[in-house]
Amino acid sequence: MQRFGxxxxxLRIQNRMTLKDLAxxxxxxxxxxxSEIEFGKKKPTAEFVLNVARLFNVTTDQLLKDELDLDINRSDPNREE
Structure with missing residues (x-):
């Protein structure tokens, strides 16, 4: 189980982004x-979650539902393997 942070x-590391790049x-x-969101010290806003989903081409469900692990080896959630 993966949490949002x-x-x-x-996703940030997979895309070779620093915290500053992502910001x-x-x-x-x-x-x-x-950084505080990544370490669970702060909760993200709805707008932040939407922006992250758009940036990394994932769904908000994939980001928010702890039981849905994110396969970071796939950049496109709709791509067929």
Whole structure:
């Protein structure tokens, strides 16, 4: 089971992004906020979750439902293997 912060961190690392890179891509000025989300210290806003889903081409269900592990080896959730 993966939590949102773990999934966010995995996606960021898979895409070779620093916290600063991700903050810029999501329109945030402080990368510390993202770090706190990754480590479960803060809860993301709905807008933040939507922006992450769009950026990494995943669904909000994949990000938010702990029981749905995120397969970080697939960049397109609709792609057939």
């Amino acid at each position: 773990e999934k966010l961190r995995a 810029i891509a999501l329109g945030h000025t402080a990368h510390g906020y993202i």
